[in-house]
Amino acid sequence: MKIVLVGQALFGKDCLEVLLKQGEQVVGVITIPDDFRGRPNPLKDFAREKKIPVFQPLGKSPQRLKDPQVIAIAKDLKPDLFVLAFVSDIMPYSVIKLATLGGINYHPSLLPKYRGGSAINWALINGEKETGITVHYVDEGIDTGDIILQEKVEISPADTVASLYYDKLYPLGVKLIAEAVEYIRKGIAPRIPQNSDKATYQPMITEEDVIIDWKNGAEEIYNLIRGSNPSPGAQTIFRGETIKIWEAQIIPSSLVSEPGEVAEIMEGQGFTVGTGNEIMLIKKVQQSGKAKISAEQFSKQVDLKPGESMVG
DSSP states (O other): OEEEEEEOHHHHHHHHHHHHHTTOEEEEEEOOOOOTTOOOOHHHHHHHHTTOOEEOOOSOTTSGGGSHHHHHHHHHHOOSEEEEESOOSOOOHHHHTTSTTOEEEEESSOTTTTBSTTHHHHHHHTTOSEEEEEEEEOOSSSSOSOEEEEEEEEOOTTOOHHHIIIIIIHHHHHHHHHHHHHHHHHTOOOOBOOOGGGOOBOOOOOGGGGBOOTTSOHHHHHHHHHTTTTTTOEEEEETTEEEEEEEEEEEOOOOOOOBTBEEEEETTTEEEEEOSSSEEEEEEEEETTSOOEEHHHHHHHHTOOTTOBSBO
């Protein structure tokens, strides 16, 4: 079974590595162009080390995989299966159909919930207690194809997008990609239709989606902060300038403070802010154009005082 792997970053590299260890025949790799800042492309480097042809379509995301070069690559390599491992662009179904067995995709949610490109962010922002990995066939829709494999993971109260992805979803995704390819090769892969009645679609998250409304409950704000870490970062306004809140904690407090009002400077910990119901301890922040710093350090740098506002 001739495979073309489409992907990027360490996840794409690790998927390629596990497929080769499994004895699969990978005849080509399609990945993103080289970074203009000179950062390495692990998938490209590993594929070349293994003497696998690498193709890097030009153009801007998300149109890159619509380049005529991709169709030419598919026609030349004559793959049986496309494996999409961390693909940020949409690969046209007309290209997928050039493979004998079509294509499969890795998606970091329990489809049909959280279709779309920011599934991990939205699951955390919405306070979900579990999510997972789905490997599914590619069809003409976005994350709508029949399911091959799916496994759940627990979302802990302390999880951020980074911890949920790297500690739980990343290794599970590599494992399920390999299993799905093996099942297809053996002719035993299931095709489980998605229940469209239970489907949700969330768009790519933007900075407009993560502006903190301090009148909301503390738990809702906390979920927004961790669902925006490491990108794009939950935002608020302090002294007329945007700052990002990267880490926070809901704490018991007898203080009463208006939503968005600084309640207390806590030595060695940070500062607290009032919300719609409880007090929240802010632990790490970032001013525009500057590095992330502890909230304690920020408080000292700006001479923060109780009663100041985080809403303007």
